Amino acid sequence: MSFPTFFIHPPKCGGSTVISCFDLNKGNDQFISFVWDQDGWGHCRAKLLETQVGGGHLPYGIHRIIKHPVNYCTILRDPLSRQISHYLYAANGKNGQITRGVSVSTPEAMALQVPKGKAHISEATRQRFIDDNSLDYELFRDANRMIESYAKETGDVFSNALELVRVIQSEIDQLENPHVYSATVFGIDGSFLARVQEVIRRFDLAPINTYLEFAQSRQRPRADVAGAGYPSLQSGFSISLPDGIPDGFRATAANSTESLHNAGTWRQGWHCE
Structure with a gap:
């Protein structure tokens, strides 16, 4: 059993291109966009389970909201570059989408009030942003380290594919992009x-x-996962327990009246939500 793929879409990180990749590979109208100000998730949930691909400007945790497991994916960008891009996007009226009724956050509304012109960021301001967003930068650096480590582990099979992607992308960049979007979350013009x-x-x-x-061949099922009754490696995690611990117990916080969030029964070393 495979779970739907949910794309966590950070603003101004190339997410529209990611959605367009889903369109290219899965077909038009297959990707369901979870709109943050939409009432209820019933339609989105049904569409996601049908097409198996969706996402939106939402944080991790949508699987709890829709009561169904998902495989998450996302895309990262240098935090300051992302922030500048979002500011310019908002100041420009979201590529004209504001006039068509797209929602505007408070920071975006403030950007609209700033006089137009080329902004200059001093080195002191740049460093302050980096300091104030140190955790974001640590996450960004950690992701880059993971990619570098993966490239070394997989060797030419990964580097050759990546180099071809870069060559193709350089050719795509030569096209005249009309910058026409059906909406801010729906990808690039067909x-x-x-x-x-x-x-x-x-x-x-x-x-x-x-x-x-090669990548698909490495996604082999684990015996301990299958033995515990879970369909995939991403379904849970295992921990070593002392000898003699009975099966089917529940974990609690010692000396506390607080309960663990979504704490369910453990069986064969696996947590069941």
Whole structure:
């Protein structure tokens, strides 16, 4: 059993391109966007379970809201670059979407009031931002370290695919992008995507296909996961317990009246929510 993929979409990190990748590979109208100010999640949940792909400007935890497990994915960007991009996007009226009724947050409304012009960021301001957002930068650096480590571990099979992606991307960058969006969360205009597909078809995608096959081959089921009754490696986690601990117990916080969030029964070393 495979779980739906949910894309956590941080603003101004290339998320529209990610959604367009889903469109290219899964077909148009398959990706369901969870809109943050929409009443209820019933329709979004049903669509996600049907198409298996969705996402939105939401934090981790949507699986608890819709009462169904999901596989999460996201995309990261240098925090200051992301912040500047979001400011310029808001100051520009969200590519014209504000005039079409797209919602505006308080910080975005403030950006609209700032006189237009090229902004300059001093080195002191830049450093203060880095200091004030140190945890974001640590996460960003940690993600880069994970990629570097993965590249060393997998060798040419990954680096060859990545190099081809960069070559293809450089060709795509030469296209005249109309910057026309159906909405801020719905990806790139379909006619432009068709031109992107034409560029991609000019290349031999063997290195990318080889990497995908390699990556999929490494997703083997674990015996301890299957033995505990879970369908995938991402379904839970195991811990070593002292000898003699009975099966089917519940974990609690010692010397506290507080209960653990969503604490369910443990069986065969696995937590059941």
